[in-house]
Amino acid sequence: MFGWLRRRRAPRPIPDLAWQQLLLGHGYLADRPPAEVAQLRVLAGYFLGEKEFHGAHGFEITDEVALAIAAQAVLPLLHLAPPHNPAAALAWFDDFVGIVVHRDEVIARRTIADEAGVVHQYQEVLAGEAMDGGPVMLNWKDVAAAGASAAHGYNVVIHEFIHKIDLRDGQADGCPPLPSRARRQAWMALMQEEYERFRNDVVMAQRFGAEAPWLDAYGAEGIDEFFAVAGEAYFVNRPRFAQDFAPLLTLFDSFFAPQHAARRGA
DSSP states (O other), X not given: OOXXXXXXXXXXXXXXXXXXXHHHTOHHHXXXXXXXXXXXXXXXXXXXXXXXXXXXXXXXOOHHHHHHHHHHHTGGGTTSSOTTOGGGXXXXXXXXXEEEEESSOEEEEEEEEOTTOOEEEEEEEESEEEOTTSOEEEEHXXXXXXXXXXXXXXXXXXXXXXXXXXXXXXXXXXXXXXXXXXXXXXXXXXXXXXXXXXXXXXXXXXXHOOOOOSSOGGGGGOHHHHHHHHHHHHHHOHHHHHHHOHHHHHHHHHHHOHHHHHHTTO
8 A cells, every 4th residue: 555545643645646536436526616626635635544444354455445435435524624624524433443344245144132032133235334433344346336326326435424423422313413402303303204205115116016216225224224325315416316305405405515505595
């Protein structure tokens, strides 16, 4: 790995060639306003300075791998810190250091006990996982395909890092930490309404052959997953997200992009 990627608290500039190559493959990053692209580059540099990357089962963490993950991970942070202190946004991710990268999806063995105390074991295929107070797991196959999968609103990195934002208040409930009870109640009311609508659409598609919703059906697993699935789509394909989830676009703007909310008088 090149010297610019060595772990450090203070970032060093990301080489122009590496940055331009990243943007070429990720239109949803390159097409943002120039000031946001520049801010994203700064945030990615801080992220690379603070996090440790580990390849699972011999997977090699190259500069390309680490930079792709960093740039996508910090996209939700673009407007979560004052312009004069962009590094402050990284506090949202200060509960962990490690990022574990697998070559492909992971099969995880799960054990749960039902209400009667009977223990059940099953397997679950994971594209990624964000642990409360712990590391983030990702798979490079999906990370590398992020440019193409943006058309479908899919992005495993953003998904897992939105989970991290959701968990900042200790609850995986589909709501980021908000400054007042009133704002939280308003957020949860709208999220619940949109979640129920989406879950109904998924059921109608799976059981009765109705048209499948655009968003990944995994979002119907729970309101926390709906927040992450909707959030990844919001960041990588805003125009299509606006078509299907206009109320959520306004809601997410109020937290992730207040400049959009201000233009609409929100």
